[in-house]
Structures are given as C-alpha cells and as structure tokens.
Amino acid sequence: MRLILGPMEGVVDHLMREMLTEINDYDLCVTEFVRVVDQLLPKSVFYRLCPELLQGGKTTSGTPVRVQLLGQDPHWMAENACQAIELGSPGVDINFGCPAKMVNKSKGGAALLQNPQLMYDIVKAVRDAADCRKPVTAKVRLGWDDPNHCFEIADAVAQAGADEIVIHGRTKTDGYKAEAIKWDYIRQVKDKLSISVVANGEVWNHDDAQRCMTTTAADALMVCRGAINLPNLGNVIKYNHSHMEWETVLQLLLQYSTYEIKGDKGLYYPNRIKQWFSYLRHEYPQAKELFADIRKHNKAAPIVETLKLARETLESDSGESGMVA
Secondary structure, X not given: OOEEEOOOOOOOOHHHHHHHHHHOOOOEEEEEEEEOOOOOOOHHXXXXXXXXXXXXXXXXXXXXXXXXXXXXXXXXXXXXXXXXXXXXXXXXXXXXXXXXXXXXXXXXXXXXXXXXXXXXXXXXXXXXXXXXXXXXXXXXXXXXXXXXXXXXXXXXHHHOXXXXXXXXXXXXXXXXXXXXXXXXXXXXXXXXXXXXXEEEOXXXXXXXXXXXXXXXXXXXXXXXXXXXXXXXXXXXXXXXXXXXXXXXXXXXXXXXXXXXOOHHHHHXXXXXHHHHHHHHHHHOHHHHHHHHHHOOOOOHHHHHHHHHHHHHHHHHHHHHHHHHO
C-alpha cells in the first residue's frame, strides 16, 4: 500500500517529519502550506518550511517531501510552484482543503471548494508552468457544505491536468466529526476519474486503513491526525505492527524535545508539545495523565524535566515489577 504522511499546520513540521519517517515506512510527506498571496516568495520561506529541500527534497531517512502551496491567485501560485520545484521539491501539492477560519476568510483553502472554476484555473496554471516531469497534486474535501459537490470539484482538478487528487471524506462544515466521514463518496469519485485518487480521513489503526481502502478502492492512503495520535501508525497500517508502547512514546517525546528547544524553536516548543499531547491522549491514558502536569508550564525547561521524571518513574516501576516477578 502506498502511504502518505499528510500535512498538519502547526504540528507536522520538518522536525516531526524527520522523526516519524525514521520510525515508519512512509512513501511521501507533504509539508505544512506555504501561503501565497501576490508575489514570488523568497527562497528562505521555502527553506524554512521545508529544510529538506537542502538535502535533495528528502528526510534524512530518504522519504520524499513535497511542498504544499495555499493561495487563490493562479499566476502567483504557478510562479511559486516553479520556485518550489527548482529548489528541489519532488512536485507540488495545492491546498483546497484547509478548514481554518482565518484561511477561509482570506478565500484560501476549503473556501475555494465553492469555486471549482477558480480551482481549475489554479491547477491548470501550475500544471502548465511546472516541470512536466514533476507531479502536481491537490488536496480537497467533498465540498463546502454538500458532499454531492465532490464530483464537480474532482472533475475540475482532473480536467486541469493534476496528476493526483487527495480527498478528505468530509465537507468543510463537517469539520472533523467522526460520524460525518463519507468514504463511499471517495469511491464514487474514484469510479469517475482516470487520475490517481488518495483517500484521507478517520484512519486511526490497521483495521480502519483496510476498511477505508476496501470502501474507497483508492490508489493510496494519506494519514494526518492518526499519525500523531499513534506515532508508528505508518507501520501499523503497512505491516500490521503492534501499537507503540507508551515507554517508547516517552522516548520520542524527549527526542522531539531535543530537536525543538534548539535556537529560536524553543519559543514554540511548549505549544507544539502540548498540541502533540492533545492527540496522544486519545491513544494513551498515560498521556492524558501527564498532560495535566505539562499544561501548567509555558517554558521548555520545566516541560522537559517533567518528561524526564515521567520516564524515570516508568523505568523505576518496570524495574520493581521485574524484581517482584
């Protein structure tokens, strides 16, 4: 199964990609979006969001990383797509799915689902301008508020020349409600398109992945929230590996901490680690308990100390259990 680690704004940055691709066999990663307005962005913007461009467009473990663009101006989207590819991105992805209010307010992301013609214009401009050897892909939702709009949306993307479309099986107004997932619509779109279709949404474990692929008949699968919820989800899906033990997750949290607190990144570390915990606690009861201690701190140092103490306590408890046995 071809498996893609999807973008999550403010969560799956290059450090998270580095760590997750080291422990999972992902076939591709897609970056957080590069916001395009009305200019050709400087190279530094691309390098900041995708430093993998400096090492051949791949993570250290060799997983390709594709730059994602978000914007509504066809010309400038095309110019920046060419820039991304020239800098080393193995193709470009276009964001038509972000449901964030601030993004939609500026007519970006999922707001464009209400205007398939503009979606077509953007994809066509990018495809016409970009190196034909590099894939142009798009990530969409089923629609703004009506899933039946997915057919016109997908057709616009395909007719404009996209090589692949990622479909999140909910509308914008559905948000991330579990009960609103509609994998069957992805199957209906798949039956009508000749381009590659990637399914996305509500995949948390191996069984979910199997059911999603069976229901959608998709060519590939993208995981986002689930990959943060369960750090080894990629290999759980691909190889039916056991879910990662909490002790190993704690080690990853500390590894991530050493990445994040270097330089200016330390300013963002408390928010990033808390965001990760907000996902981990759905899979691990221990994370929910530890989060109660973590959330009280706004500086990196006490959070790292709390994590170290949790690891030491766990190791001590494990040692005592072994002695009793």
